Amino acid sequence: MEHVDHILIVDDDREIRELVGNYLKKNGLRTTVVADGRQMRTFLESTPVDLIVMDIMMPGDDGLTLCRELRSGKHKATPILMLTARNDETDRIIGLEMGADDYLVKPFAARELLARINAVLRRTRMLPPNLVVTETSRLLAFGRWKLDTSARHLLDSDGTMVALSGAEYRLLRVFLDHPQRVLNRDQLLNLTQGRDADLFDRSIDLLVSRLRQRLLDDAREPAYIKTVRSEGYVFSLPVEIVGAPA
């Protein structure tokens, strides 16, 4: 029998969780809905799930607290998708910092939620990352750079912020999650296409060359991202997780 992904939905609004549950069920997923953290814990005791969709603003334990709790317990590998009512960039970042894999701002469209769920599942299944980034250690250090995984930008050696476009960040993150491992163009495309389908007719090659420029990497003799002829690309430096700056 084919595996059907089981999604757990945690939201204090009964109508929303049921509407979401029904929509996902209609689209071929198995769903369970619970109202708060207590029910979530009870349910997870008996049944493992493939992904948790969680509202950030809930009475009792809020989404961030629950997310942190999950990440430090036995469910640390379960992907989490946050639903947030807030619309401030700094708040979104906190959500990611607390260990969510993705987030969606309310009000959202159910079909977008479905697309995100599928993307997160695909991403975590295909190549589980070597390194688990947590809220306290969210900087990935490589060469002379550091990548801030919550603010999604690079820091150079004297702490100046070097911004990345969405696609650049995702591609770099894929490389950093799988360092010293050859990735072909299909894998890269799949892993990079996280959120919106925004890799609109842009090839991975173009994106790689943009990223090299951003890293001040010489395209003829790249130090970071090396081309492997007829196979793809490899991130050639070791990557380590370092503590967040104070």
Next chain:
Amino acid sequence: MNYSLRWPRTLASRLSLIFLICLILAQALSFGAQYYERYESAKNTMLGNLETDVSTSIAILDRLPADERASWLHQLQRNNYGYLLSAGERGTPMSMEMPDAPIAMASIMDALGKEHALTFTEIPGPRKHFQVHLKLSDGNPLTIDVFPAMMPLSPWLPMVLLGQLALMIACTWLAVRIAIRPLTRLVEAVDNLDPNAHPIQLDEKGPTEVAHAAKAFNAMQARIAAYLKERMQLLAAISHDLQTPITRMKLRAEFMDDSAEKDKLWNDLSEIEHLVREGVAYARSVHGATEDSRRTDLDSFLDSLVFDYQDMGKQVQLSGKSTTVIDTRPHALRRVLVNLTDNALKFAGAAELLVEKKTDGSVSVKVMDRGPGIAEEELAQVMQPFYRVENSRNRSTGGTGLGLAIAQQLALAIGGSLTLSNREGGGLCAELKLKHPL
């Protein structure tokens, strides 16, 4: 030549002027009164002395034998007058009725007039000088040579006056400074009043009036902050409570069969959602910063922004290079540029970004389009919240009328300025100027 006296502009100079003029007048008055009093008493004493002295001297000379007189002249010589054993010099005759007749004349007349026939002549010269001619009893002529003058002023008196003047100026300066300082502080505080930042409490000490003003100012500051907070909370509460029903409605709409009605409902919901979001964003932009400044590489910042648009298939181009690192709040800066670029895309379908480093070290980022532009008279108003241009940019094109207001607020919050202008050849140019970087 026409110099009109102008009332000085600053309170400090006005106060100083008033103080100084009053002090000098008062000082002059008291000095004048004293001087007059001294003059009168000195004059009376001197004239009294003159009368007795002159009559005594003449009596002595009169009784001396003619050949001994010359040897006495030296002893009878005084500061202002002396005696000559001759008919004296020629001069213009004087009479007692002359308006400027020296008072010494009257005194001499009083002293000698009864016994001798006197004639007075004025000797012209730089000093006032007159002579009195008479005949002694033996018929020999005698002349009293008079240089009328008051007792000279002491040479140190001008120095004392200058010292007093300096003291007055110093006191005025000090008094005005003390009086003005709290006012200056208040002005500074009002100037720097930023309800978004932590309020700077004025020192509530000092003289009663100053303490009152400071208290009133602090209270006003607190009130403004409270109003802003309240507005912010209100907007946030409304938007939060609206988000749940909108989410439900959107989810329900997705269960409906595809139809024109569903699309319309969907669009309406999206519009409400957008308004709610922009409302909160505006409130936040006014309420200010939760974000910290950080050193940001401007070129990569703009690159990433433009690439994000290009990756979504939008016509956004970047030209120019700044090669600068600026100290800024990246989310706020991004929001400003995103709002401007979205506007350009909405009205022109394409946006061009141009970054330039100015010679004074400031950086300018222009977001330009070839859309319909904005009528000159409306350029200033479009930055007002909820303002929409009537013709081209109206409700049918969507939008909340908050995009530019948010951009403007945030531009100010990051220490920049935002100006709109119409381009030559049509279209709008929004220029964000960022002050001197690191």
